[in-house]
Amino acid sequence: MDAATLELRNVSKQYPGAAAPAIADLSLEVEAGEICVLVGPSGCGKTTAMRLINRMIELTGGEILLDGTSVHSRKPSELRRDIGYAIQQIGLFPHQTIAQNIATVPKLLGWDKARCTNRVEELMELIGLPQEMAERFPAQLSGGQRQRVGVARALAADPPLMLMDEPFGAVDPINRERLQNEFLRLQAQVRKTIVFVTHDIDEAIKMGDRIAVLKEGGVLAQFATPAELLMAPADDFVEDFVGADRALKRLALERVRDIELWPARMVQVGDPNVKARELAAQSPTGHVLLVDEGSRPLAWLNERDLSFDKVGPHKGRVASVEVDDLLRDALSDLLQDQVLYGVAVDAEGRVAGILSVEIIAQFLGDQGPGHIEEAAAAADRIA
Ligand SMILES: Nc1ncnc2c1ncn2[C@@H]1O[C@H](COP(=O)(O)OP(=O)(O)OP(=O)(O)O)[C@@H](O)[C@H]1O
Numbered sequence: 001m002d003a004a005t006l007e008l009r010n011v012s013k014q015y016p017g018a019a020a021p022a023i024a025d026l027s028l029e030v031e032a033g034e035i036c037v038l039v040g041p042s043g044c045g046k047t048t049a050m051r052l053i054n055r056m057i058e059l060t061g062g063e064i065l066l067d068g069t070s071v072h073s074r075k076p077s078e079l080r081r082d083i084g085y086a087i088q089q090i091g092l093f094p095h096q097t098i099a100q101n102i103a104t105v106p107k108l109l110g111w112d113k114a115r116c117t118n119r120v121e122e123l124m125e126l127i128g129l130p131q132e133m134a135e136r137f138p139a140q141l142s143g144g145q146r147q148r149v150g151v152a153r154a155l156a157a158d159p160p161l162m163l164m165d166e167p168f169g170a171v172d173p174i175n176r177e178r179l180q181n182e183f184l185r186l187q188a189q190v191r192k193t194i195v196f197v198t199h200d201i202d203e204a205i206k207m208g209d210r211i212a213v214l215k216e217g218g219v220l221a222q223f224a225t226p227a228e229l230l231m232a233p234a235d236d237f238v239e240d241f242v243g244a245d246r247a248l249k250r251l252a253l254e255r256v257r258d259i260e261l262w263p264a265r266m267v268q269v270g271d272p273n274v275k276a277r278e279l280a281a282q283s284p285t286g287h288v289l290l291v292d293e294g295s296r297p298l299a300w301l302n303e304r305d306l307s308f309d310k311v312g313p314h315k316g317r318v319a320s321v322e323v324d325d326l327l328r329d330a331l332s333d334l335l336q337d338q339v340l341y342g343v344a345v346d347a348e349g350r351v352a353g354i355l356s357v358e359i360i361a362q363f364l365g366d367q368g369p370g371h372i373e374e375a376a377a378a379a380d381r382i383a
């Protein structure tokens, strides 16, 4: 089934007897196929928002539209078949096997046995669990494996919308990272619309196409892409929430190929030195880069190396980074090599441009003054 759009319009929820609304007036739009992360402190209304979407609880005011249709115009039981729900603390049925757990919604939908079995096999494969585990009970799996089963169960009927409430909350950091990566890979294949709750800002930045930062009462402090959030937090609350090391976090979001590199001034053995000196003069580093016939870097050449008629053979150490590297890792490599710039190469080792600490500082500087300090602080933290 295709992904659905989701829209919350002036949504409010007051629990009976509560002094203040859990959600006062929340509006946001999620595009089809996007992961929208809800993030915010405990009690700010994240789980409430999720349960309003699939009508486990009812709205006090406002509207929720799934693919343009109000969820209120639909029967809750029927609505929930269009919405996969993976909840905080997993929530598998302990007395049912993994296969039975995964097939919960397909069975409700009246799929025949063969179709359910096929789907279970397919999903076990998708979440990377061996088929033989299908006959086990939840207690016979590790916490991380159970989480994956929870995701599989939510995906089982191929719903256009998935709600995931801290799906990886109960997992240790290493397995959590593995699950996050697997999940992103999975999402690249299935392209669901996903509302993903976490109170971990790093998880939000990693998983979200967009992030909704909520304050108490479900107040939307900011709704933005991870990069925007890190670049321009809307207020002190968001800035605090995002954390002091937001420069570093931004560097973990972008890759070397995403930023404008300095052009490399390249020469080959046999080129006239006049030309090489001209190029060196144009270069921001004052050097030219000697490359082989395949445009692979061999050495940096300075004035002294260019005193003869023609460029001769040289062999030096050239610090290099890959265009697919995260900026954070590339910066870390430069700092470890104790150089201010390095050659960015593609997967074949060909020169793509020059990456420098200065470029990275400039990149961070797009967010306003103080960037150099931030880059330096980020560098310190990495080094
Ligand atoms: N059934 C309920 N009856 C009354 N109040 C409730 C109920 N469920 C939640 N609340 C209150 O509504 C507010 C929002 O709760 P919610 O569970 O949505 O928070 P949350 O953002 O998911 O928090 P956490 O990160 O701790 O899971 C809290 O103040 C909570 O105490």
Ligand SMILES: [Mg+2]
Binding pocket: 046, 047, 048, 088, 165
């Ligand atoms: Mg919650």
